[in-house]
Amino acid sequence: MTMSEPTSEETVPVRLHVNGVTHDIVVPPRRLLSDALRHDIGLTGTHVGCEHGVCGACTILVDGAPSRACLMFAVGAQDVELTTVEGLTHEDGSLSPVQQAFKDCHGLQCGFCTPGFLTTIAAGIRDNPDPDREDARDMIAGNLCRCTGYQNIVASVLRAAEIQREEEAS
Amino acid sequence: MKPAPFTYRRPTSLTEALDLLAQEPEAKVLAGGQSLVPLLSMRLSSVPVLIDINGLPDLARVTVDDSGVRFGALVRHSDLLAHEGAAAAQPLLAAALRHVAHPTIRNRGTTVGSIVHADASGEMPMILRLADGTLTVASSRGRREIAARDLFVGPLETSLAADEIAVEAFVPALPAGSGVAFDEVARRHGDYALCGVGAVVALDGAGSVEHVRAGYVSVSETPAVVDLTECFPDGEMTARTLAAAGEMAVGQLDPESDIHGTADYRAQLARALTARVLKAAQDDARARAAQKVSS
Numbered sequence: 147m148t149m150s151e152p153t154s155e156e157t158v159p160v161r162l163h164v165n166g167v168t169h170d171i172v173v174p175p176r177r178l179l180s181d182a183l184r185h186d187i188g189l190t191g192t193h194v195g196c197e198h199g200v201c202g203a204c205t206i207l208v209d210g211a212p213s214r215a216c217l218m219f220a221v222g223a224q225d226v227e228l229t230t231v232e233g234l235t236h237e238d239g240s241l242s243p244v245q246q247a248f249k250d251c252h253g254l255q256c257g258f259c260t261p262g263f264l265t266t267i268a269a270g271i272r273d274n275p276d277p278d279r280e281d282a283r284d285m286i287a288g289n290l291c292r293c294t295g296y297q298n299i300v301a302s303v304l305r306a307a308e309i310q311r312e313e314e315a316s
Numbered sequence: 317m318k319p320a321p322f323t324y325r326r327p328t329s330l331t332e333a334l335d336l337l338a339q340e341p342e343a344k345v346l347a348g349g350q351s352l353v354p355l356l357s358m359r360l361s362s363v364p365v366l367i368d369i370n371g372l373p374d375l376a377r378v379t380v381d382d383s384g385v386r387f388g389a390l391v392r393h394s395d396l397l398a399h400e401g402a403a404a405a406q407p408l409l410a411a412a413l414r415h416v417a418h419p420t421i422r423n424r425g426t427t428v429g430s431i432v433h434a435d436a437s438g439e440m441p442m443i444l445r446l447a448d449g450t451l452t453v454a455s456s457r458g459r460r461e462i463a464a465r466d467l468f469v470g471p472l473e474t475s476l477a478a479d480e481i482a483v484e485a486f487v488p489a490l491p492a493g494s495g496v497a498f499d500e501v502a503r504r505h506g507d508y509a510l511c512g513v514g515a516v517v518a519l520d521g522a523g524s525v526e527h528v529r530a531g532y533v534s535v536s537e538t539p540a541v542v543d544l545t546e547c548f549p550d551g552e553m554t555a556r557t558l559a560a561a562g563e564m565a566v567g568q569l570d571p572e573s574d575i576h577g578t579a580d581y582r583a584q585l586a587r588a589l590t591a592r593v594l595k596a597a598q599d600d601a602r603a604r605a606a607q608k609v610s611s
Contacts, residue, residue: 155321175324175366178357197317198354199421211394211423217353218424221324222346222368266420287506288418 160220164189165233175221180204182220183230191231191261195290202289205262206230212266231261234268243309244268244302253302255293262289263299271307275314279304319356326368330375330454333367333481338456340365341478347389350417350425351433375483380405384449384488389429389481393422393440405489407600408447411498412439412514418506432482434467434474434538437508439500441468442539446514446531449487453480461486468538492608493526494518495601497593500533501585503576509534510577511585517597519605524551525598528561530590535571535582542568544594553598561594562587 155174162169164187171186183192183206195203197216204215207229234242244267247253254260263286270285271277277285282303283296291299325343327333337343343365346352355361369375375388380401387396393416396402396409403410416422416430416439430440431451444451444464451462453476462475469475476482490496500512512533520526525548532540547561571582 156323158324174321176319176321176356178318178353181318197357199350202418202420205420208424212420213424214350214420216357217350217421219324219346219349219353219366219368222326222349222370225371287504288420 158221161224162187162220162228163226164228165230171220173220175219177220178216179206179218179220179223179228180215182223183215183228186220189230189232193258193261195258200290201259202262202266203259205265205289207233207265207269210269210272212269229265231264234264242268243313244271244306246309247302247306248299251301251305252298253295255291255295259289259291259293263291267303267306270303271310275307275310277303277307317357317359319353320359320362322356322363323365324368325365326371328371330372330481330483331456333369333372334454334456334479336365336367337481338479343367345369345481347429348392348425349429350421351429351435369481378402382489384486385409386484386486387427388484389426391427393417393425393427393430394419396427397422406447406487407490408443408496408498408514408516409487411496412443412512415439415498415500415502415506415509415512421506428482428485431467431485432474432476434472436468436471436536436538436540437534438539439498439509439512439514439533442512442531442533442541443498443514444485444487445539445541446516446529447487449485451482452484452486453477454483455480459483465541471537490516491518493520493601493605495597495599495604497596497600499589499593499596501589511535511571511582511589513586513589513593515590515593515597517594517601519598519601520551523602523605525553526551528594530561530565530594532565532569532586535569535586537570540569544590553595555591558591558594559587562590565590 157172169187183189193203195201199214199217206215209226282300344363346368376390377388379386385402397413449464498514500509502509514531516529518527528544542565544561566583571579573579
């Protein structure tokens with residue numbers, strides 16, 4: 147465990163299913179899911195920004211639905227399937243449509259908010275495979291990019307949907 | 317920012333949850349956690365025991381009949397918003413749920429949780445008041461129903477006892493001849509509204525305005541609902557009667573200034589939104605009446 151805890155604090159065993167892999171960890175009940183993913187499991191792709199649900203950097207998929215990892219406790223996430231940004235790549239290691247689209251369209255600048263955008267958009271284009279520009283803006287409205295790279299991120303949403311459609315057609 | 321230490325319990329039955337709460341009245345109930353977890357993380361609140369009710373799937377049901385919509389304490393905003401039967405029975409629900417935070421927050425947050433959080437800046441406490449709904453609460457002493465008008469007693473404060481859990485909310489169906497609308501002004505879509513207004517307008521058989529109620533978000537300490545029927549003595553919505561309704565509503569609200577807007581600005585938003593939303597609710601009532609005639 148990399149985070150120091152007072153020795154007296156109660157800890158509980160927690161079993162998390164992340165990107166198809168089961169992890170057994172022992173954490174205090176107050177351990178936020180975002181911290182458990184980063185510090186206890188070592189999946190540092192999930193970023194922690196505001197820690198109160200506003201910025202969206204920690205967004206992961208909980209049973210496929212975009213959710214804030216900073217607004218869940220690890221102990222409460224035992225019976226669900228979690229997908230982090232590390233889980234988005236294809237099984238052969240190649241980039242998923244949304245990852246490729248961010249590369250194509252310069253959808254990231256400093257990259258801090260990127261994991262939350264990628265998970266949000268991956269679910270967004272799954273549910274709406276043919277978004278228009280307005281749908282794309284709506285899809286990303288809950289995520290903040292402090293580089294203000296939104297124009298390229300909107301373009302990335304549209305490109306990601308296009309790649310996804312191409313993949314499905316082939 | 318991290319929460320202070322607490323003991324975590326995850327009951328597998330409502331009885332067990334109620335027993336836990338009876339033993340530890342300082343405990344808090346966790347459903348969606350989209351308001352509670354930030355409060356704990358920012359240490360604005362701390363709890364000795366957190367009772368996670370996510371293991372009680374019986375509380376995740378939505379049921380719709382002629383009387384209205386019933387939804388349990390684990391029904392997420394997104395599930396209620398997507399429920400076609402609920403939207404048909406009481407369209408106020410979907411109209412307002414679309415404005416509750418962002419889809420990602422709605423995926424986790426629960427509507428009943430939002431109601432008992434009792435934030436006057438939240439859409440759903442006001443909707444329960446506006447639609448004259450009720451909340452069913454349970455404790456180890458039994459169950460009771462609380463009418464929405466008796467539920468909200470102060471800022472973030474309800475009339476629930478410390479050992480009670482909100483298990484289900486009921487929102488009556490929209491009566492025939494009525495229409496609804498909801499709109500709000502926020503700095504960004506998904507933010508807390510600077511002012512939000514919902515309305516139910518009832519028309520008589522001749523299409524004349526019979527009854528008008530409006531509910532207000534973010535301009536009072538508790539969810540506010542105002543009866544504006546008397547502003548339409550001739551049964552007509554005109555620029556003049558709508559402006560009078562806005563004035564009457566503002567007279568009963570008590571907006572406060574904060575970093576996002578002054579009290580005067582909020583009052584002006586309430587005036588403008590009242591006129592806009594009442595008109596939209598009247599249009600909705602007419603459209604529903606026309607649809608009924610043609611079908």
